[in-house]
Amino acid sequence: MKSNIDNIFRDKISNLSSVPEGTSWTPEKGWNEYKKAHGKRIKPFSKVALFTASAAATVAIIIALSISTNVFSPKVIIATSPADSTKELLLPNGSKVWMNKNSTIAYSIRKSGEFNLKLEGEVYIEITEEPNAPYTIKTGSAVIAVKSATKLNVRAYPNDTDIDITVRDGSVSVSDNILGKGLALLVTKGNYCSVSRANSFVFATVNTNENYLAWKTGKLIFNETPMATVTQILRQYYGKEITITDDSVAYYSYTGTFNNASFDNVLAQIQLDSIIEMSKDGNVVTISKK
Amino acid sequence: MKTLLGTLILLFAIQTASTAQCSINFEKEYKDKLEGAYLKDFEVKNRPDSDGITKFSVILREGIKYIIYVTNPSVPIADVKLTVTRNEQYVNLKRTVNSAEKYAAYSVKIKETGAYNLYIEFRDKSIKSCVTVALYLEDIE
Numbered sequence: 001m002k003s004n005i006d007n008i009f010r011d012k013i014s015n016l017s018s019v020p021e022g023t024s025w026t027p028e029k030g031w032n033e034y035k036k037a038h039g040k041r042i043k044p045f046s047k048v049a050l051f052t053a054s055a056a057a058t059v060a061i062i063i064a065l066s067i068s069t070n071v072f073s074p075k076v077i078i079a080t081s082p083a084d085s086t087k088e089l090l091l092p093n094g095s096k097v098w099m100n101k102n103s104t105i106a107y108s109i110r111k112s113g114e115f116n117l118k119l120e121g122e123v124y125i126e127i128t129e130e131p132n133a134p135y136t137i138k139t140g141s142a143v144i145a146v147k148s149a150t151k152l153n154v155r156a157y158p159n160d161t162d163i164d165i166t167v168r169d170g171s172v173s174v175s176d177n178i179l180g181k182g183l184a185l186l187v188t189k190g191n192y193c194s195v196s197r198a199n200s201f202v203f204a205t206v207n208t209n210e211n212y213l214a215w216k217t218g219k220l221i222f223n224e225t226p227m228a229t230v231t232q233i234l235r236q237y238y239g240k241e242i243t244i245t246d247d248s249v250a251y252y253s254y255t256g257t258f259n260n261a262s263f264d265n266v267l268a269q270i271q272l273d274s275i276i277e278m279s280k281d282g283n284v285v286t287i288s289k290k
Numbered sequence: 291m292k293t294l295l296g297t298l299i300l301l302f303a304i305q306t307a308s309t310a311q312c313s314i315n316f317e318k319e320y321k322d323k324l325e326g327a328y329l330k331d332f333e334v335k336n337r338p339d340s341d342g343i344t345k346f347s348v349i350l351r352e353g354i355k356y357i358i359y360v361t362n363p364s365v366p367i368a369d370v371k372l373t374v375t376r377n378e379q380y381v382n383l384k385r386t387v388n389s390a391e392k393y394a395a396y397s398v399k400i401k402e403t404g405a406y407n408l409y410i411e412f413r414d415k416s417i418k419s420c421v422t423v424a425l426y427l428e429d430i431e
Binding site for chain 1: 311313314318329330332335344345346347348349403404405425427
């Protein structure tokens, strides 16, 4: 409505052909004065508008950041294995991974091919070809760099005092991220390395543990193994509680091999082969001398 | 007869256990009694079919004094030798033998952080025996 009045007024002014002599008024000047007196006032930016603009800007920034993050950081893929079974995976970079029970891996691959894997639990990894980009496995404070085709087992359950890395084939360099990347031990085929969770102590030597892959192969080998170690391996493998009541039993050496045997069968066989006796009370097995 | 049989079985058991008892023995007899802060222990076996030398690698830190204990329940301490190298150079060790407790202690102050090699050598390579090597922290400067 106001706009119509403005139009009528403007038309009227523009139709004026002349004004009295000596008058400094002109139609343009009149129109400008009218606009000045009756035109719309520019209102100050209202608080609501300011808030809306700020919110919109914030949303825009968040969207921009999330887009840029997706662009520059690769997607992290997480895989877990159940509490009662193992799991086998083929990763996009061709690595084969076997996960022991209760294990989790989180990995990412950059466009450059750089591969990063974090794990908790126990995994056996086969890297069939020499990586052409950095290939890193991290767990706890241990950093494992793979530079060649390698087969390795990493045991890193949170309750274990050490992180154990056993190299079956190829080689890796192992460092502790508290000590720094420059301080690494080269661990080659047939050797193992342990990184202490408590004091970052990095240690490597020949692997003498024949059962490090028992969780994957189902094969348990005891070769003049002291009963204290046998029970430790069985405890780890079957997740059972085993106690030795007699110290002399702990020193007793046992030799025997089991293939995918049940816990009860293993106990029965050891009992048959040796001077020890085992009794079972619920989930707890007690070992004593016969 | 039953007692005799039992004794024979036990003797057999003790004999077969003699080569595999080092780590258990260390845990029971030494671990908490030795001086310093415990870091790591490992069992070293002498096998007649090997050259009698076992190598270990560790990262040791500058300015820190370590004690390396060699505990030995079955063979005389003098029959086991420990050497430490860094970049193929021998590292000086101070050796103290405690014959009564059957262990030797080697102390070393590290001048440069890095990877060090430890070699355990059994002088008599023909016997089946074992020792436990344990690393302890003496102090930090």
